[in-house]
Amino acid sequence: MDESGLLPVPPHVIGPTWRKRTSGEWYLPEYTLADDVVNWMFAYLTQPSGPRAGEPFIPTFEQFRFLTWWYAVDESGRFLYRNGTLRRLKGWGKDPLLAAMSLAELSGPVAFSHVEKGKAVGTPRASAWIQVAAVSQDQTRNTFSLFPAMASRRLREEYGLEIHRTLVYSEAGGVIEAVTSSPLALEGKRPTFVVLNETQWWLESNAGHEMAGVISGNVDKAAYGACRSLSICNAHRPGEESVAERDYEAYLAIQAGEAVDNGMLYDSLEAPADTPVSELAALAEDPEAYAEALNRLRRGVEIARGDAEWLDVDTIISSILDIRNPVTESRRKFLNQVNAVEDSWIAPREWDACRELSLRPLEKGDRVTLGFDGSKSNDWTALVACRVEDSALFVLRAWNPERHGGEVPREDVHAAVVSAFATYDVVAMRADVKEFEAYVDLWGERFGRKLKLKSDAKNPVRFDMRGRKKDFALAVEAFYDAVVERTVVHDGNPILRRHIVNAVRRPTNYEDLYTIGKATKDSKRKIDAAVCAVLAFGARQEFVTSKKNRGRGVVILK
Template sequence: MRRPGVRRSLGYAVADWIEYYLLHGPGDVQGQPIELDVEILHFLACTYAVGADGRRRFDEVLLSRAKGRAKSEIAGAIACAEALAPVRFDHWAEPGEVSDWGYEYQPGEPVGAPVTYPFIRCLATEETQVGNTYANITYMLAHSERIAEDYPGIDIGNDWQTSTRVFLPDGGEIRPSTSSSAAKDGGKESFSVADETHLYVLPELRNMYETVERNTMKRKAAEPWFLQTSTMYAIGEDSIAERTHRNSKAGAAPRLYFDHKQAPAALLEDEAYDDPVQLKAGLIAAYGPFAAHMDLDRMVALAHKPTQDRAKFRRYFLNLPVSLSETWLSRHLWERCALPQEVEPGELVTVGFDGSDHDDCTAITACRVSDGYVFTPRFPDGRPMVWTKWDDGDPDAWRVPRAEVKAGMTHVFTTFKVARAYGDPPDWRDECDDWAEEFGMETFLIFETRVATRMCPALDRFKTSVLTGEMTHDGHPTMAEHVGNAKPVRRPGGLIAITKPAPDRKIDSAVTAALAVEARADHLRHEAARDGGSSSFTGY
């Protein structure tokens, strides 16, 4: 057995158990025997290191690797071992001692025993799925003939793909949990795993993690521990992964093992990133032995596409921490707020409009006043009120169909009760004047998005409503793309505006959504001031 240098560890026997019993989970090598590379072997040796008293050295472990490094599969294999294998110290090996599956212990090496009543929790970020780790667990347990022979009686339900809980033959279980269920089940965990903790940025996900983390202190004899797997986080989102890394760097968590591999930090600079040789070498450094399984030349080509978001590429594939200064609002945060629903005709709404002539997107966005639900209005035939040069025809000759846009605005005003509408006038000044005259100058108002003191607070309000989870929206893909494209830019006075990171990466419907949300806030403030008899209202 390969031994990468950790003297006292149950990890070598655990690694051998994984290779003997388990098969690769869903993917290109599905069903093939697992052979751990030296980097993951070292990770297991450190993760299962024990002290002179035989007890675990680490209660919390984070495996930080680039996207595609099979982190979820590694976590799934560890979970299977925690359920069945000898993973807690029992005694020190005698000369010639051999495990039940044929592993030859070195004299004095720690020998393990299975956990009594293992309770394993797999945390998932969504109510509608149980996570990649759990899918690997159920596949591995369902398809290993050696598991079936040596550990009869495992119950995964009818099918590994639809399993919702695994019952273990001698008592215990493996359970996937979401934020709504983790807090309800008490605290019996002997092992918990959280996949992709760079996504744990919303309050309910942080609370879920912290609840289960507290539970891991309740079973002293079982020596519970917590495993995180993650790609590198965005600095400033305060994700669980970022918090864990911060604790590690500060030396504030002596029983935390943080295992991180990344490309050289020089690749945070565009000069090195633009060099294909340096970029490929960085990918090799980030992926380690697993680089042999990656199409590095294709990844380099992807990195250099004009439309590539470099901040995201650096995070996902080079595993480098990237400052939020390069991204205004993470797309996954926006997508978490999607809750598509019908808005009934006659509802009170506010409207945002941003128009172009031939290049940028033109969009109309609405916001329901009662609850702040943001949506893209549609024509009676179902077409959304978003117009881009890629819709049809020749992009170079395309022009915004102004008559259609004007018909769309009329349809919105006749279908809904519009409390207030904000329109950005460049290229559409005449139309904005016409709408103000048609719909009322106190209802349709000019909103100059180029004025930082006006637009930046609107953007801040919009972003805050997403970060706090207060906003819901219809999940329109164009708006999701535009929100994800937006790049922050600092204005005088510390104000933050947004801009396009490249000419063909549009942000227009993110702007219209912010205008619609700001119009709602101003309307509500105006109504509150009027009802209260205040004469100091200056909202518009």
Template sequence: MGKPVPLPVVQIGATALDQTDQTLDMIRGMLSESPAEAEYGLDIGKSIVQFKSGKPGSIKPKATAGRTNEGNRPTFALMDEVHHWVSSNGGPDFYQTIKRNIEKTTKAGSRWVCTTNAYNPNEDSVAQIIHESDMVTQGFWLYDCLEGSISVEDIRDEASVRASLVEAYGDATWADIDGLTRTILYDRTTPDSTYCRFFFNQIAESSDGWMSKSEWDACLDEDDPIMPGDQIAIGFDGSVRGDSTGLVGIRMRDAKLFVLNVWERPEHAPDDWEVDVLAVEAAVNRSFADYRVAWMYADPPYFQEAIGRWSIEHGDDTVFEFWTNKPTRMVQAVERFRTASMVGDLKHNGDSRLSRHVLNAVTREVPQGLLITKDSPRSKRKIDLAVCAVLALEARADAIADGRMNIRRSRVVGF
């Protein structure tokens, strides 16, 4: 139950100030029809609500700039549309800052509320972070959601669509159920996953995602761990500054993926941060020392000289260049990986870094077929380990075709 507080500071947070307009307009509309101005002396402005007397207290919009909000002491914070609060716009940092500020004064009655549509589980948004939090599952935070029960298979059935919309919209009697039903049934320009998320409140992947979380989770195999001495193939994708550099292995006998190493730019690293090339070379040499490497594919940009050394040290019949910017060959490798994951011929050990990169990848159509790429050129959502995994599987396939798994072992026989 609401109660007066000595210094009321209300913040409305969003990824951009324009996104707070709808909530602030709603607040202004409700206050203008109440005794707020006359009885409480409020000045109801377009972008801020405050006391006419100058007494401390306000309702203000805030945008995602976590560091500038550190140390504020809001008594109430509304974080709006948190399914859009992702790492590329600073959303998770902003959320942590607001939540941390609120938690310092919860004894005095401070609270926060988030509003959201169903999140895309490939994006690691604040909505997903909250939904998967132990604070929700243990009942310490209140989570309230109405979801339509329709399945994707029934999304063209009028009765099912209508019934599911009624479920999802609950007592929102102003919703145009008939109009929404017609839109879903006859509009073919919008992906079904969008309807599931924004009309039925169901958690669904974006339509251009390369692989869904459920598909990737189906490849998880936590048994039979990778051991030193196992025969493996390796995929390598290198960078210097902008992207990550990764090294992924795959066991030859069962196509089980695992991360050998990865170098990612830290979140608050200086502008001149670079990958430690010597550490990368040491990791490659350690991989050859710890495992029996049958084949290695390495994307050459930035590391052509290093790849040449690896070829000399470990065999030019083992280390090969694989140019990922050559679409014909890369399309075939991506298709092999996708098919293997769908038919159960691919496994992984659950490494969260590899999973994050695989689920970050989206598809891009080229004349030769489908490639994988980041969701935007400047995106902070990296996919380099996914590229490494594709190269690793391709290396394994070529090693098998070359007979590398048919290793003849000598044995001593006594008579």
């Protein structure tokens, strides 16, 4: 896939469905079976409800683009994606789309045949076995109740379909079956397509985790890699450890370089991060400000619904503004936003609101401050720069020890620090000492004279967080305030984002101050790049208020 010449993707868009080229055209794969599949749907399926009920089924343009990517293949006909997650707001039409896909998987041209005139051609799959899996019968009923209305007379007659409450048969020997919370019943099956329905409710307590594990095993052992699985969900509730949350965490881990991409398609459309909800109540006595905020909320809902124009925006807004509905649930259901966990430091939407799509890249000679946090093998090591001019944060390098044989390459880290000093005008550096003390001493000796601001009286780059807990807590507080006020900006680096949202608040012995840490000591959710960002930003704030910066016209707040 040629990813050159693509427009930047705003943080509320995940996946290729809404990506465009700089020419304005949609970004689409070179080879896909979607054209054949959608044409088959038009010929054999009917719209189940709404003003067009009974007419030929036509997916929206948004749904069509998703299908284009889901059925994308390479030159040899192998699917680009082995598994996927489609996350959309409540009422978007996930069940009708998955019902149409299930019927197409049963009898339509969903298997690669050949390439003809530069186009991939599909053919029906032999012995199709489709499973619609859920943790309750009600969830499978959402999909199975659509089959009688969507299967046209032509489809029933030509393919000999028999539609029952939890089973659909075809004369060719294919079957669609509903499966619920019985992992043992799933063990050993060899399906060709599996739908995981409403995975935000798949929990350990209702056997959702075990079901997902069995399904993953069945998909992996399918002959010729023919089986694929697709999950549908709304935004999950953080901390519940649902399968939807695990899928989201897996996607973030892949983006941050913490995991290998095994062919996962994660596609989501949220309302922009700055869409107001709770803020409206505080503006009730200011008609002008309230109207402006209400318009932003309306725009957020319109963006989140995508092409699902049957969703009434006024009705959704009324539900969101109903004080009986928790704000977190409104954001999850109707804005498709993942909220922060209770003790989180910075919410995903707060961080995403600070991203600037047109941010000037870090360039040679830029005046910066550096933040460094090192580890030998357990945690990550990272080097982050904060540009003095505009408080913009950039991850210069980050090292995952698992990608380096279990231990961070120290000489590589040293080379990155040397390169940063050679490339940029570094005016201050704060480097934690633990596990990198010898190198921190070397950096202080080698670069100390170049620095305008000294971090420590004995070593100009040394910032030992074990002995400067209050200073770090103050920096954490200042960083959070800057995020809320959007006086710090970033380029959307996935590693920094993941580490920022992983960080949780931790109490200190200093009145109302708090620090940040991992969720647990042994948590795999790393925060090292976030610590570096705090150190770099704190150094920048101290520098711009120091005597060394007088007369340079740089201010803390933009």
